[in-house]
Amino acid sequence: MVKLIVVSNRLPINVSKREGELKFQPSVGGLATGIKSFYKSFNSIWVGWPGVFRENLSDGEKVFVEERLKHENCHPVWLSKHDVENYYYGFSNKTLWPLFHYFPTYVVHENRFWKSYVKVNRLFADEVAKLLKPGDIVWVHDYHLMLVPRFIRDKIPDATIGFFLHIPFPSFEIFRLLPWRKELLEGVLGADLIGFHTYDYAKHFMESVRYILGYENSLNYIFTQDRLIRVDAFPMGIDYEKFVNMALAPNVRREVKRLKNKLKTEKVILSVDRLDYSKGIIQKLEAYGKFLNKRPDFRERVTLVLVVVPSRTRVEHYTRLKKKIDELVGRINGKFGTINWMPIWYLYKSLPFHRLIALYRAADVLLVTALRDGMNLVAKEFVAVNDAGVLILSEMAGAAKELCEALIINPNNIPEIVNAIKVALTMENEEKIRRNKSMRERLKRYDVIRWAQDFIERLLQIKRKQEEMITKRLSARV
Known part of the structure; x- marks a missing residue:
């Protein structure tokens, strides 16, 4: 055979x-x-x-x-x-x-x-x-x-x-x-x-x-x-049915509820990246800091959940990048944080599958700022499980060629990212669903199989x- x-x-x-x-x-x-x-x-x-x-x-x-x-x-x-x-x-x-x-x-x-x-x-x-x-x-x-x-x-x-x-x-x-x-x-x-x-x-x-x-x-x-x-x-593509079915699982629903109770903010922006200089994590943090500075009305109303998965930690450039991320997260949390609110939830670890799906479900926005990326499957996974989330997607990621209903940004244009965050957080629900419906149909039709x-x-x-x-x-x- x-x-x-x-x-x-x-x-x-x-x-x-x-x-x-x-x-x-x-x-x-x-x-x-x-x-x-x-x-x-x-x-x-x-x-x-x-x-x-x-x-x-x-x-x-x-x-x-x-x-x-x-x-x-x-x-x-x-x-x-x-x-x-x-x-x-x-x-x-x-x-x-x-x-x-x-x-x-x-x-x-x-x-x-x-x-x-x-x-x-x-x-x-x-x-x-x-x-x-x-x-x-x-x-x-x-x-x-x-x-x-x-x-x-x-x-x-x-x-x-x-x-x-x-x-x-x-x-x-x-x-x-x-x-x-x-x-x-x-x-x-x-x-x-x-x-x-x-x-x-x-x-x-x-x-x-x-x-x-x-x-x-x-x-x-x-x-x-x-x-x-x-x-x-x-x-x-992704295994579309696997992600959709997992989003409905009882343990994922419980985790979503737990996350929302713990975060206690009106809006959640999610970032999930492997530790890599090509992912634009520094640009993302700089844009978020500038957004909080420009829009004080969103302070204590929004949280950025920053998930960074450890990778190639023995390569010098990755060690330096980790140090920069740690410093920038500390600076933003120190400048804008209060006793009751931390602007950035920083998780430096790999997450179990059900917890990752729960974060996709709990988030209002996924922020992808890759400087170069072959595809970026995280963007597709988010759209598959969250029918009312807003995807902000770097034009430098291969996924931008397919997910054109996302808010497409240049990751080197910090003011553009700041504006995209504002648009995403204030977008009407009907508009979110309309955009995601087209992308979800495309992902379902052209899956990994x-x-x-x-x-x-x-x-x-x-x-x-x-x-x-x-x-x-x-x-x-x-």
């Missing part, structure tokens, strides 16, 4: 070893959560790192983990601490992440990081090759594994391979700064179908391919020396097109 092999940096299950005991828990993170919603609806196996270092397990423990993961249709790629330090914290998150999010001054160019990235990508490709059978489909995900499609193609020339990038692909002028630009493009071009969240990202990729590698493209097709490759946009199905259908289409071209060439020779 044909199977789908999903390949990503992390598995949906995190394995840890504490005091000699192995523990298995669901992985946190947007990619793992998003893909988890659809991969079990296919005949699938998921290939990725389980989260525990190779050297920390005995051979017997590795066998035990492999057997346990097999029951969840997962296959581990074993990485050492050195691999993770250089491939993940190094090249992936000190080189690719800042460059692709338009922070070129944050980029670290280290040859040892690149060598580790190549090595680990080969390890992933080797594990996929062990599982791959004729007719199987390989779907490689994200910036950690941009060389994997080419490495698989070199081993199995007729493999059916898709690649999806979940972060922005930068403009040619930014991407060309990378010393290993050719190798990365050639790596991705090992795929038959290359997907992005928006047409802008797809266009940037094709421009880089044309200017750096010299391959022409037309109507979203790239023509290499021996293959035809399709590039297209697939805006990732539809997203995955569309990608796979398009992948099989390009494979058939390639076969037709080969047949025509052979016929012409005869």
